[in-house]
Amino acid sequence: MTDGIGRVELRKIAATLAKLTEQIDKSARDLASPVSSEPIVEPIPPAQSYVPRKAGDSLSMAEALFAERRRRDSVFNQQTYLLGEPAWDILLFLYIGRQRGWAVSVAHAARATGAASTTALRWIARLEGDNMVQREIDPFDRRRVLLRLTDGAASLLDTYVDSLRPIGS
CATH class of the missing domain: 1.10.10.10 (Winged helix-like DNA-binding domain superfamily/Winged helix DNA-binding domain)
Structure with missing residues (x-):
């Protein structure tokens, strides 16, 4: 049961990191545009x-x-x-x-x-x-x-x- 909760939390963290990475990439593209x-x-x-x-x-x-x-x-x-x-x-x-x-x-x-x-x-x-x-x-x-x-x-x-x-x- 602990493993199930741990995996759910890890998935939430991974999803949050993916969203943050996407936002950072967008900001970098915006700054790099001519x-x-x-x-x-x-x-x-x-x-x-x-x-x-x-x-x-x-x-x-x-x-x-x-x-x-x-x-x-x-x-x-x-x-x-x-x-x-x-x-x-x-x-x-x-x-x-x-x-x-x-x-x-x-x-x-x-x-x-x-x-x-x-x-x-x-x-x-x-x-x-x-x-x-x-x-x-x-x-x-x-x-x-x-x-x-x-x-x-x-x-x-x-x-x-x-x-x-x-x-x-």
């Missing part, structure tokens, strides 16, 4: 204490930098690990999102790096620990976590992006 050209984020007002100096020029330059990194990845295809800088991709993507008024989820920021989801999530945690990004609960969908640049990180990116000049100018 970033579309259209943002899957909703516009929200930018942080009130931060005002970009030259929003138009800074935004254009940041978008060009991000697009260039994706072009480079497409050329190097299987060797992108040689060129990877997930932290920089995350910062650039969040900078663009901030300038455009997007609410960027952690999952979308991770996908935008093109790196493995575990790598991107590890870098997000590191950037958060270094006070470069902050997580917050989406006020419209409490199940979703949003990621934002801190004001200090946005200011550093402003300084860097503003210091760049287009080729030939």
Whole structure:
């Protein structure tokens, strides 16, 4: 009789593990899916204490930098690990999102790096620990976590992006 109860419990545990594995696989597939050209984020007002100096020029330059990194990845295809800088991709993507008024989820920021989801999530945690990004609960969908640049990180990116000049100018 004890064996029968033990087997029933083991079957329940196995079924639960199978469901969890399926959910983890789905999450991994979602994180690994390519970033579309259209943002899957909703516009929200930018942080009130931060005002970009030259929003138009800074935004254009940041978008060009991000697009260039994706072009480079497409050329190097299987060797992108040689060129990877997930932290920089995350910062650039969040900078663009901030300038455009997007609410960027952690999952979308991770996908935008093109790196493995575990790598991107590890870098997000590191950037958060270094006070470069902050997580917050989406006020419209409490199940979703949003990621934002801190004001200090946005200011550093402003300084860097503003210091760049287009080729030939």
